[in-house]
Amino acid sequence: MIGAFIDGPFWYFSLGVFCIGVLFRLFSILRVGLKPDLALPRGSGSSGALRNLFSLFLPRRDVATRGRLTLVAGYLFHLGLFALLFFARPHVDFYAERITGFGWPALPYWGFIISAEIAFIGLLLLWLHRLLHPVTRLLSTADDHIATGLVFLVMLTGCLALAQSFEPLRLLHLFLAELLLIYFPFSSLMHTFTFAFSRSYSGAVMGRKGVNA
């Protein structure tokens, strides 16, 4: 009964909250408004926005040295999570069955294991850094820890449920993923989408000024 609820109504509910919530958050950013820039531009705002959107994936030298831990851990976590989320066999099958109607090549088993290890190392390093470093400890809010904790639990139960031979573990993983979907639009996890806005806004301004940001 609980399994049917998690597999059925609760899945659709959490997906609905996620989709509507994300769209609402993006809309609420746009509706605040932005005054047009009347200064005579030196360069193109749109190409600046596009450049900044991608160039910030490459860290600047200063951050690459002073912020090495955050940077390396951040890349490990995000790359590992991306691989798991979109290329783990159970996920590809799940998306094909529930959302897209079609599948795509998935990671081999060893690829899954490596991705999971990379993601776990990255996440745990980031969490430890958040707890121990004076700067991140000062900045961190309850939301940062809840979001990190939820992601960690989803990843952990996902790994435990990998064999899919023990149904309660699969359901637990799905249930936690659904909780994460519901929590997502109300949290800093929104940076998954809003980073494109932030980078583009800043890039546009810098582009107009003729600065390669």
Added chain:
Amino acid sequence: MEHDFAKGVEELGLQIDSRIAAYFSSCIHCGLCAEACLFYTETDDPRYTPIYKLEPMRRLWKAQHTFWGKFAVKLGLSKPLTEQDFADWEELVYDSCTMCGRCSMVCPVGNDIAYMIRKEREGFSSAGYSPVGMQEATHRALTIGSPMGVTLKTLRAALAHVEKDTGLNIPMDQQGADYMTLFSSMEIVNFPEYIESLARIFAAAGVSWTISSEAFEATNSGIQIGSHQAAAELVGRVVNAAESLGVKYVISPECGHAYSAIRWEGPNLIGRPYRFQVIHILELLDELQKSGRLQLSGHTDTPLTFHDPCQIVRRGGVVESPRDLLGKVASGFVEMADHGTMNWCCGGGGGVSANERAEELRLKVFDRKRKQLDELGVTTMVTACANCRIVLEEGIEDREMNVEVIGLTELLAEHLLLPEKRTD
């Protein structure tokens, strides 16, 4: 200044636009911005983390623009902003930030933290929580016309000296000139050699220029303190003068925040584009040099480096011009490790040098520049901002270093090929 907390909160709320909403939504509290800020790197005090300086504004954004924030306010669970927050953060907002924007360059989600601080200062200024030194400078700028109290009489006296020393006529209120030149108070008072250099270069290059007796001051204290009304008033004076004289260009001097104010913020402050263009003096000199009107002779082989003024280079886009110009006159030019758009700030921009309370901290964070200079081993540093120059000179004096600071325009004027010696 009287404190008006409600007005400050209202103004702070008005500053939250889509950019700021996106920035707060994206911030993941990674703390990387701290590693780019000299106020943190030189003190190891986490309170100087750039994004932390925006905590009052973040809390207001959360309460006004997010579901949980609004929900918490309705249930009485949120912690509303208080006057004490303004009092507690005033030092972080004004003393430990020059709005140099180095943090903005390293933020992985692209948050322009310097822009946010600029906006946050609007709220703090409205609430009356701003440093006395900056309040007085802004008052002088509005009443006398200059944050340092420089009057037209003072300027005329400085110009008379230049005319005597150079034998050149300095044009004042010349209708229809191509260029109208602005100065920063710092140049008139501390570095009149800049004015002399300009006069000599313009005479050699045959530039049609003038100074307005109505608006000669470029420094915009309104932007530094965070008062868009004051900033608009100061920009408006320049715009009215330039448009009534019918000039084609207004020249921003070697002053970083002045350039940002008149070039990038000005039209938005007065609500319309200008009927003239703004050009930074380095851009103009580069153009004159490339077109052959400014001809240079000889060069110095003294090892020297260039300190990039943040508002001119990183936030202003004038990146290559100073290097092109230096390349023409200095064979010993060497770049700092973090040069160009990632150079470290002098530590005194954005009104920090006008804030006496911040002096001790400013001199402490000068160590960042000292380390840069020590790494290079040069004893000459060129810059293109009068405020950077005085701040650097004070830091050098305080640290008992053997480094000379010179302005780029003056360096060029020293290598001027006079028309009578030209072959063209």
